[in-house]
Amino acid sequence: MVARLTVLSGVGAKGPACFLVEAAGRRLLLDLGEGPDAGMRPDLSGLDRVDAILLSHGHPDHTGALDLRRRLGDPPVWATAPVLEALPVPEADRRVLPLRGITEVSGVVVETGRSGHAPGGVWLRPAVGGGLLYMGDSCPESDVYAYDPPPPAATLVLDASYGVWDDTRAACRAALDPWFDRPALVMPVPAGGRGPEIALHLLATGRPPPALDAANRAALDRLTGDGADGVRPGALSGLRRLAAVPGTATAERPVHGIVLAATADASGGLAGTLAAACADAAEPAILFTGYLGRGTPAERLVAAGRAAVLRWPVHPRLSANADLVRATAAVRVVPAFGDARHLAVWSKTFAPAAVTLDRTVDL
Numbered sequence: 001m002v003a004r005l006t007v008l009s010g011v012g013a014k015g016p017a018c019f020l021v022e023a024a025g026r027r028l029l030l031d032l033g034e035g036p037d038a039g040m041r042p043d044l045s046g047l048d049r050v051d052a053i054l055l056s057h058g059h060p061d062h063t064g065a066l067d068l069r070r071r072l073g074d075p076p077v078w079a080t081a082p083v084l085e086a087l088p089v090p091e092a093d094r095r096v097l098p099l100r101g102i103t104e105v106s107g108v109v110v111e112t113g114r115s116g117h118a119p120g121g122v123w124l125r126p127a128v129g130g131g132l133l134y135m136g137d138s139c140p141e142s143d144v145y146a147y148d149p150p151p152p153a154a155t156l157v158l159d160a161s162y163g164v165w166d167d168t169r170a171a172c173r174a175a176l177d178p179w180f181d182r183p184a185l186v187m188p189v190p191a192g193g194r195g196p197e198i199a200l201h202l203l204a205t206g207r208p209p210p211a212l213d214a215a216n217r218a219a220l221d222r223l224t225g226d227g228a229d230g231v232r233p234g235a236l237s238g239l240r241r242l243a244a245v246p247g248t249a250t251a252e253r254p255v256h257g258i259v260l261a262a263t264a265d266a267s268g269g270l271a272g273t274l275a276a277a278c279a280d281a282a283e284p285a286i287l288f289t290g291y292l293g294r295g296t297p298a299e300r301l302v303a304a305g306r307a308a309v310l311r312w313p314v315h316p317r318l319s320a321n322a323d324l325v326r327a328t329a330a331v332r333v334v335p336a337f338g339d340a341r342h343l344a345v346w347s348k349t350f351a352p353a354a355v356t357l358d359r360t361v362d363l
């Protein structure tokens with residue numbers, strides 16, 4: 001099948017995900033995100049209609065511009081059930097993708113598998129042009145979210161969010177350990193991502209269970225209930241123990257021990273309330289573990305020295321991406337969500353596959 005991939009947004013720099021796949025007269029959009037910095041949206045000018053939108057997972061930089069589907073002929077939105085639940089899409093326009101399986105989407109066969117990054121997160125592999133594997137955001141090393149090794153594909157759009165960074169998880173945790181032993185620590189985290197991962201790590205390393213805000217508590221309840229098929233089997237008993245701990249963190253009491261609270265950039269939720277309330281105090285400590293969006297409280301608090309940032313990895317490191325290129329036998333690699341300045345290292349690391357940052361790729 002003659003096919004083409006067009007990068008509408010998401011290659012060359014951290015930005016919203018949006019990729020167009022055209023094959024045999026069909027047009028599929030992979031993700032339609034906004035962010036991670038406020039106001040970043042894909043430019044859809046010149047695109048009048050698509051047959052379907054497929055979503056890799058529910059994070060805003062992959063789903064936040066779904067209101068633009070009106071300009072694209074209101075196509076149906078395909079995603080897994082946990083992702084669909086939270087979307088502002090009318091019931092009649094929703095289509096369910098399996099966590100693992102094969103689905104026909106507007107005449108194109110699409111395989112999905114769990115991507116290890118977030119609840120309901122999947123990689124997508126439309127059977128066009130020798131196979132196009134779109135990883136979305138992925139993490140083969142998560143202790144909580146299950147990961148299905150994807151099948152071979154001629155073209156691989158991989159998650160290069162971390163550029164050429166290649167530290168091990170053990171090294172990341174060694175850097176975080178002293179923080180976990182502080183008497184009072186606020187950790188702003190996304191509930192639909194690393195919040196439950198960090199909670200499980202604290203439990204697994206013999207520390208007291210952290211206090212959880214309502215968002216992280218609800219995420220744990222889902223992961224141990226309807227969402228259990230997205231969880232690594234070895235993680236379920238620990239997550240159930242965490243879910244059984246009574247109480248929800250609120251802004252009423254002073255912080256003791258570790259509080260895990262949304263939102264990840266402290267722009268809202270309990271993390272926002274706590275960070276604002278203690279911005280001018282010395283305690284509790286505040287630790288961010290993800291991307292610092294421009295103009296967010298997270299960025300301001302870190303710049304002022306009031307908070308720190310250390311990575312809790314939720315994207316693949318370079319070695320994992322090199323393994324993926326080899327395992328899928330890809331001949332063409334599109335590194336998504338990473339800075340173009342890494343092109344030379346990517347090209348050397350992923351050889352003999354050809355690495356491209358081109359806007360259009362014939363498949």
Ligand SMILES: [Zn+2]
Pocket residue numbers: 057059117118137
């Ligand atoms: Zn994500």
